[in-house]
Amino acid sequence: MEQEISFERIPTHIFSDSDSASKSVAKEIADLIRKNNQASKPTILGLATGSSPKKVYQELIRIHREEGLSFKDVITFNLDEYHPMEPDSIQSYVRFMKEQLFDHIDIPVTNYHLPDGTLALDKIPEFCRDYEAKIERLGGFDYYLLGIGRNGHIGFNEPGSTINSKTRLMTLDIATKIDASPDFGGLQKVPKKAITLGIDSIMKSKKIVLLAWGEHKAASVAKAVEGSVTSDIPASYLQLHPNASFILDETAASMLTRIKTPWVVDSVKWDRNMIKKAVTHLSLSLQKPVLKLTSKDYNEHGLSELLSLYGQAYEINIEVFNYLQHTITGWPGGKPNADDTHRPERAFPAKKKVLIFSPHPDDDIISMGGTFQRLHDQGHEVHVAYQTTGNIAVADDEALRFAEFVVDFNEKFESPNAKANRIYKEAIKFLRNKPDSEIDIPAVREIKGLIRKGEAKNTCRFVGIKKENAHFLELPFYETGTIRKKPIGEKDIQIVMDLIEEIQPHQIYAAGDLADPHGTHKVCLDAIMEAVTRLKHREYMKNCWVWLYKGAWAEWDIDQIEMAVPMSPDQVFKKRMGIFKHQSQKDGVVFQGDDSREFWQRAEERNRATASIYNALGLAEYEAMEAFVRWKF
Known part of the structure; x- marks a missing residue:
C-alpha cells in the first residue's frame, strides 16, 4: 500500500x-x-x-x-x-x-x-x-x-x-x-x-x-x-x-x-545521491554557496535528520562540495597518466574508442558539441552514429530548392543520369502542389534525408572526424513520412548492435532526453539500451561506459550530473559554428515548441546556465558546461 x-x-x-x-x-x-x-x-x-x-x-x-x-x-x-x-x-x-x-x-x-x-x-x-x-x-x-x-x-x-x-x-x-x-x-x-x-x-x-x-x-x-x-x-x-x-x-x-524534496514528506535513506540532492536544493533555494550553509539553514528547511547524522553542517558541506568538484573534468575521455580515483572517467586506456549516438543528424553537435570536439582533439578514436535521417524536419521549400538545383545542374551539364533527374522532377512536381496534410512521397523523403546527411558530414569535417567514422543508420522505425513513428523493431535493435560489435567502444554517448517533443530520442535510446543489454556479456563490453546527454530542451538536474565538461568562450563559439553547418535547421525551424530561439541559442544558454549553477553552489566559474549522467547497465 x-x-x-x-x-x-x-x-x-x-x-x-x-x-x-x-x-x-x-x-x-x-x-x-x-x-x-x-x-x-x-x-x-x-x-x-x-x-x-x-x-x-x-x-x-x-x-x-x-x-x-x-x-x-x-x-x-x-x-x-x-x-x-x-x-x-x-x-x-x-x-x-x-x-x-x-x-x-x-x-x-x-x-x-x-x-x-x-x-x-x-x-x-x-x-x-x-x-x-x-x-x-x-x-x-x-x-x-x-x-x-x-x-x-x-x-x-x-x-x-x-x-x-x-x-x-x-x-x-x-x-x-x-x-x-x-x-x-x-x-x-x-x-x-x-x-x-x-x-x-x-x-x-x-x-x-x-x-x-x-x-x-x-x-x-x-x-x-x-x-x-x-x-x-x-x-x-x-x-x-x-x-x-x-x-x-x-x-x-x-x-x-x-519526488523533488522527499525529506519534507517522510524519512529517507541518506545515501550519497539523496544527500547531494538535498544540499544542492537547499543551497540554490537560499542562494548560498554550499560551503556557507549553516546548521540553522538545515534545521529550518526540513533537513534536521540529515544534520543529526553528521553533527554539524560543516562536514556535510565539505562532502557535497567534493561530490560536485569531482564531477568536473576537462578530459571527458579520461586524463592519461593521472590518478583517476576522483575523476568521472577512467585514465586507462589513454586512447579510447568512442561511439556517439545522435538520434537526429544534429543532436551530436547541439547537445555535446564541446565534448565531441574535445574527445577528438585529445586523440580518441571518435565515431558518430546518426540513428535517423531526420527528414521530417526539413521544410518543403528547402527540399524544393535542393531538387531544383539538381535538375538545373543536370540539364546545364547534360548529365547522363536520366533516372535521377526523373526522381527529382517527380519531387518538384509533388512539392509545388503538396496539400498541407499530405505525407511526403518517397522521393521527397529521400531528398530531405540527403540534405540532412550532407549537413552531418559537414559537421564531422568541421570537428575533424574521418569520413569513415560517420555512420548513417537510417533506422527503419523512423521512415513513416509522418510525425507518428512505428514502434521500435527487431531490425532497429540489430542495426545498433551490429555497429557496437563492429567498433567495440570504450565509451558510448547517447541521448537520454526523455522529454523529446516528437519522441524520436526516447525510441532511439530504447534501441541503444536494448542493444547494450543484449551485448553486455561480451568481453569488450566489460570495459565500456555509457554516458547520457540531454537534448536542446533541458539539462540534467544538478544532483544527477556525474560528469560536467567545462567550455571556454572560444569552445562555445566553435560549437556554435558547428551547429551552423545544419543550414536546413536554421532560421525558422519547424519544431521549436514554444521556444522561439534557434538551436544554437538554446544550447548556449543551457550550457551557460549549467555553469552558472555550479558557480552559485560555490565552485569555479566557467563560461559554459555540458553535462552527462552515466548509465550503469
Whole structure:
C-alpha cells in the first residue's frame, strides 16, 4: 500500500515507466469489460487520443487477440476532434482511433463515437447537445481515460474552462497549438478550434484515470495534483471527483513534492545521491554557496535528520562540495597518466574508442558539441552514429530548392543520369502542389534525408572526424513520412548492435532526453539500451561506459550530473559554428515548441546556465558546461 501523501490532493500512482503503467491501466479496463460482459451489461468508455494512451490501446489489442477479450458490448465516446478536420486526414482523431484501436478489435462500428470535425459551424451546437444526450441515455461513463496538456487542459477544455462547461466548440490555447504544430508541419497550419467534451460530462464519470508520461508533463501534473482547484489548470478539477486518479511514470512525477524534496514528506535513506540532492536544493533555494550553509539553514528547511547524522553542517558541506568538484573534468575521455580515483572517467586506456549516438543528424553537435570536439582533439578514436535521417524536419521549400538545383545542374551539364533527374522532377512536381496534410512521397523523403546527411558530414569535417567514422543508420522505425513513428523493431535493435560489435567502444554517448517533443530520442535510446543489454556479456563490453546527454530542451538536474565538461568562450563559439553547418535547421525551424530561439541559442544558454549553477553552489566559474549522467547497465 502506498503511504498517503499530504501534499497530493488526488490519488497518484507512480510507475517506473509508461510500459508498466499502461499495462496496469489496460488490465483494469479489461477486467471492467469482462465483469460487465458476464453481467450482460454494456461498458461505456471515454477515450483520449495523443501519445499517452497509445500503449494502453496496444495492450488492449493484445488482450483481445491473445486472451479473447470481446469489445462487442463496449460503447466508446472520444474526448475531442480538431475543427475543421476530415476524418481521413493524418491528423484526424478519427483516423488515430481506428489505427490505434478500433480496427484491431471486435467493436462494432456503430459502438464508437467521435466529434465530427467536418460540421458546418451552425450545426455544431446541436451535434454537441446530441453527443451529451447519447452519453446520458447510456447512464454516463463507467470509466474515462484522460491525458493532460502541458497547460493543464483535459480534452480541449483549455485554461479558463469552468467545471460545469458543456460539450462545445473551443478556441485552442496557444500552448496547445504549439504542442500540436509538429503534427501539422508548423504552427500556422494548426486548426484554431476543436470540438471537446465538456468538463461537466467528464466529472459525471464513475471512474476517471489520467495518464501522463515524460518530463514535459511534470509541471502541469504537479499543479493539478498539489495546487489549488482552479480554471487555470482544468485538470485540477479532478481533485473534486470521488474516484479519480493520476497514473504517472517517474519523469512525469519528477516535480511532485515526494519526488523533488522527499525529506519534507517522510524519512529517507541518506545515501550519497539523496544527500547531494538535498544540499544542492537547499543551497540554490537560499542562494548560498554550499560551503556557507549553516546548521540553522538545515534545521529550518526540513533537513534536521540529515544534520543529526553528521553533527554539524560543516562536514556535510565539505562532502557535497567534493561530490560536485569531482564531477568536473576537462578530459571527458579520461586524463592519461593521472590518478583517476576522483575523476568521472577512467585514465586507462589513454586512447579510447568512442561511439556517439545522435538520434537526429544534429543532436551530436547541439547537445555535446564541446565534448565531441574535445574527445577528438585529445586523440580518441571518435565515431558518430546518426540513428535517423531526420527528414521530417526539413521544410518543403528547402527540399524544393535542393531538387531544383539538381535538375538545373543536370540539364546545364547534360548529365547522363536520366533516372535521377526523373526522381527529382517527380519531387518538384509533388512539392509545388503538396496539400498541407499530405505525407511526403518517397522521393521527397529521400531528398530531405540527403540534405540532412550532407549537413552531418559537414559537421564531422568541421570537428575533424574521418569520413569513415560517420555512420548513417537510417533506422527503419523512423521512415513513416509522418510525425507518428512505428514502434521500435527487431531490425532497429540489430542495426545498433551490429555497429557496437563492429567498433567495440570504450565509451558510448547517447541521448537520454526523455522529454523529446516528437519522441524520436526516447525510441532511439530504447534501441541503444536494448542493444547494450543484449551485448553486455561480451568481453569488450566489460570495459565500456555509457554516458547520457540531454537534448536542446533541458539539462540534467544538478544532483544527477556525474560528469560536467567545462567550455571556454572560444569552445562555445566553435560549437556554435558547428551547429551552423545544419543550414536546413536554421532560421525558422519547424519544431521549436514554444521556444522561439534557434538551436544554437538554446544550447548556449543551457550550457551557460549549467555553469552558472555550479558557480552559485560555490565552485569555479566557467563560461559554459555540458553535462552527462552515466548509465550503469
